[in-house]
Amino acid sequence: MLDRKLIAEKLEECARRLATRGAEGLPLEEIVRLDRRRKELQHAFDEARNQQSQLGPRIQQAMKRGEEASDLKAQSAELKAAVREHEASLREVEAQLHELLLTVPNLPHPEAPLGGEDDGVVVRTEGEPKEFDFEPKDHVALCEASGLALLGERASKLAGASFVTFLGEGARLVRALINFFLDLHTREHGYTEVSPPFVANRETMTGTGQLPKFEEELYAIPRDGLYLIPTAEVPVTNLWRNEMIPGERLPLAYCAYTPCFRREAGAAGKMTRGLKRLHQFDKVELVRFCHPEASDEQHQLLLRHAEEPLRRLGLHYRIKELATGDLGFAAARCYDIEAHSPATGEWLEVSSVSTFTDFQARRANIRFKDPKAPGSKGKARKGFVHTLNGSGLALPRVIVALLETYQRPEGGAVVPEALRPYLDGRELLGA
RNA sequence: GGAGGGUUGGCUGAGCGGUCGAAAGCACCUGAUUUGAAAUCAGGAGGCCCGCAAGGGCUCGGGGGUUCGAAUCCCUCACCCUCCGCCA
Structure with a gap:
């Protein structure tokens, strides 16, 4: 499996080197696109998760004071749903990315002779x-x-x-x-x-x-x-x-x-x-x-x-x-x-x-x-x-x-x- | 194959559903003392991922679920131990 970062940073070079081994038509652009999407989703997920986990202690304190805290609970439940959604799409993108990555062969060594x-x-x-x-x-x-x-x-x-x-x-x-x-x-x-x-x-x-x-x-x-x-x-x-x-x-x-x-x-x-x-x-x-x-x-x-x-x-x-x-x-x-x-x-x-x-x-x-x-x-x-x-x-x-x-x-x-x-x-x- | 018990940081080992990423001990790191070391004393420190950083996320065998909230409850899988069965 190739490094996603390498593909993103040196797309041309990767494609050129892979071509020397006869590997054409690889989904390299698709990989770069999915990797960007993955990062965004990861961010959104982290963000929602962070907010949700901060709510926990606040609910506890409210309940200690004998309050119902039902508004906080509702908020948390909402965030939970968001987290789930982000997680699901994140996993899907990761799975797609992984699947594509598995089909790409290794880069030939720079010193390997060219040809068939x-x-x-x-x-x-x-x-x-x-x-x-x-x-x-x-x-x-x-x-x-x-x-x-x-x-x-x-x-x-x-x-x-x-x-x-x-x-x-x-x-x-x-x-x-x-x-x-x-x-x-x-x-x-x-x-x-x-x-x-x-x-x-x-x-x-x-x-x-x-x-x-x-x-x-x-x-x-x-x-x-x-x-x-x-x-x-x-x-x-x-x-x-x-x-x-x-x-x-x-x-x-x-x-x-x-x-x-x-x-x-x-x-x-x-x-x-x-x-x-x-x-x-x-x-x-x-x-x-x-x-x-x-x-x-x-x-x-x-x-x-x-x-x-x-x-x-x-x-x-x-x-x-x-x-x-x-x-x-x-x-x-x-x-x-x-x-x-x-x-x-x-x-x-x-x-x-x-x-x-x-x-x-x-x-x-x-x-x-x-x-x-x-x-x-x-x-x-x-x-x-x-x-x-x-x-x-x-x-x-x-x-x-x-x-x-x-x-x-x-x-x-x-x-x-x-x-x-x-x-x-x-x-x-x-x- | 059947029945039961277990899996917590490098190791040992605690852990009422709510500051638990997790007590304590050992090991480890820094400093003090020492000619040096040991011993002692005072501090520090889990791991992984993303990020230049600030920071954030994940992590108590794996996965799923219940819940506002799970190391703690439920399901499932893997591995380890005990008993029964079978077997080179």
């Missing part, structure tokens, strides 16, 4: 492309040959297409990767592990920006008013909803393993075989809360943390900064981390590392309060925190890159060193 999907900038490429002296198979063929994952009809029997079942060493590989990622981030990068609910209510989904605009993307449990989470970002960011974080605790860093559920409703036509696009996948997510002035630096730090698992697994990958038109609704700036699929030559997005500035914090009302300097009469500084998150990492596509990169001509795949402790020291998988 194809204008992302590859910031750097890490590792070497894998060379084979035989014809490499793609991950689908490898899964079929090794039996690590069920991709076909037998798997879709359970919940439909685009749900996978990992079997035997494949299931074990999933667990190993989750543990590897979590251990790395908690032990070496200082993240606090969170194991949240895999469902969330409407308010929680609104806080991070999934609702109201992207209801189509979510699996819902209408009977209980719940949604399956599309990412751990949702429950973890909302941990602090409607709270004030003591400034000295910032920055906060959380990591969480959860399955992620996505309907991929907008992805029709992009259907792919195999593990590349699923309705349910496992992911370890990193979430950070920080002071506003720290978010750029925190974004770089988060990026380093998120890519570290790929480095340790010895995979070839690149970092791409998304152009403004490709940014997610709530993001101000975003790096995608893409692992290389040597069999197809594709770059697979395994992580999206975003900074949301105060956009999510406003929606979810997450603020900080710095401690007052001792002895100083100045007020403690308060404000909305900045939130950031990134996958660290999403499993299925990492598995694709892993199997393809480390495949052997005679079948199976070599386990990279870093992962062996999580697989009983095994050096080979699916052989």
Whole structure:
């Protein structure tokens, strides 16, 4: 959610910056108009309320003197009606305003490259492309040959297409990767592990920006008013909803393993075989809360943390900064981390590392309060925190890159060193 | 799921429907005493929102209601505790 004041004061600039992400025809003028109306109503309400509350003691005194005070009572009743009226219109205007505000995406970061999907900038490429002296198979063929994952009809029997079942060493590989990622981030990068609910209510989904605009993307449990989470970002960011974080605790860093559920409703036509696009996948997510002035630096730090698992697994990958038109609704700036699929030559997005500035914090009302300097009469500084998150990492596509990169001509795949402790020291998988 | 009890400021804990934004204690801040600290004494101070300020509004778990007036009465929701039932 954008700051109403900012929209009012810099309407042109907001519109221009939002246009760079392709957001046109937003109700910005309407928002400014409603905000002005809101202020007026608030004033009228305060005024009437003030008058009414001053009448109370006077009535009491009159009654102590044994008077009826019926004229005062009537006056008070009248004011009460006025207060109610003002309050009702105030609430209505506020609700309208809020609703409009929820539809406006975040402002892109001034340094984000301009353009659309194809204008992302590859910031750097890490590792070497894998060379084979035989014809490499793609991950689908490898899964079929090794039996690590069920991709076909037998798997879709359970919940439909685009749900996978990992079997035997494949299931074990999933667990190993989750543990590897979590251990790395908690032990070496200082993240606090969170194991949240895999469902969330409407308010929680609104806080991070999934609702109201992207209801189509979510699996819902209408009977209980719940949604399956599309990412751990949702429950973890909302941990602090409607709270004030003591400034000295910032920055906060959380990591969480959860399955992620996505309907991929907008992805029709992009259907792919195999593990590349699923309705349910496992992911370890990193979430950070920080002071506003720290978010750029925190974004770089988060990026380093998120890519570290790929480095340790010895995979070839690149970092791409998304152009403004490709940014997610709530993001101000975003790096995608893409692992290389040597069999197809594709770059697979395994992580999206975003900074949301105060956009999510406003929606979810997450603020900080710095401690007052001792002895100083100045007020403690308060404000909305900045939130950031990134996958660290999403499993299925990492598995694709892993199997393809480390495949052997005679079948199976070599386990990279870093992962062996999580697989009983095994050096080979699916052989 | 059923029955009962509870939720007050950072904490503990009072609070006849009318100067209650709320006693008291602890913690906190300022000053005095002290070489410094502790102890003691005297003061001060809840939080949030709008506002440059003056000022105003909101706030006793959330929401609604009764009343001229609600921390106090009623309804409802959430959470906590106890008992019963069920259960990995």
